[in-house]
Amino acid sequence: MPASRWTALYALTIGVMVLILAWFASLVPIEDGQRDWTGQLVEGGWMAWSFPVALFFWLIAATLLTFTFLALRFPETPRRGVLGIRTTRGDRLFITLLGAAFLNIAWLGFSGQPQWQGLLPSLIWAIGVFRFV
Incomplete structure (x- = not known):
C-alpha cells in the first residue's frame, strides 16, 4: 500500500477515535454548573457507564488499533525472551494487560x-514485559 494511503488511513482512524472521545465527554452530566466526571453517562443503564469506564474501553480500543496498524505496516517475527517462549507484539500486549489487571486487583x-x-x-x-519477554 502506498505511503499516502497509510497516512490517510491513520488520519481517518485518529479522527474517528477523537470524535468518539469527544462524544463520551459530551455525555458527562452537569450538576450544579460543573461536570460530574464520575456521574452516569447512561441513566438507568445496566452497567455503571461513567466517563472513566468509557475512557478505559476507549484506551483499550485505541491500543488494539495501534497494534493492528503496527502489525500491518511493520510485520515482525516472533522473538524468544526470558520466559523461553516465542512472542510477538500482540502476545506481549496480552501478557501486559492480563498482568496489569491482576496487579490492579491486588492493589485494590x-x-x-x-x-x-x-x-x-x-x-x-x-x-518489563515489552523489554524482556
Missing part, C-alpha cells in the same frame, strides 16, 4: 492507596 485488595496509584506498578510491568 492489599493497598489502602487510591486505585490510580496502581498505574505505576502496571507501567513498570508493561515496560
Whole structure:
C-alpha cells in the first residue's frame, strides 16, 4: 500500500477515535454548573457507564488499533525472551494487560492507596514485559 494511503488511513482512524472521545465527554452530566466526571453517562443503564469506564474501553480500543496498524505496516517475527517462549507484539500486549489487571486487583485488595496509584506498578510491568519477554 502506498505511503499516502497509510497516512490517510491513520488520519481517518485518529479522527474517528477523537470524535468518539469527544462524544463520551459530551455525555458527562452537569450538576450544579460543573461536570460530574464520575456521574452516569447512561441513566438507568445496566452497567455503571461513567466517563472513566468509557475512557478505559476507549484506551483499550485505541491500543488494539495501534497494534493492528503496527502489525500491518511493520510485520515482525516472533522473538524468544526470558520466559523461553516465542512472542510477538500482540502476545506481549496480552501478557501486559492480563498482568496489569491482576496487579490492579491486588492493589485494590492489599493497598489502602487510591486505585490510580496502581498505574505505576502496571507501567513498570508493561515496560518489563515489552523489554524482556
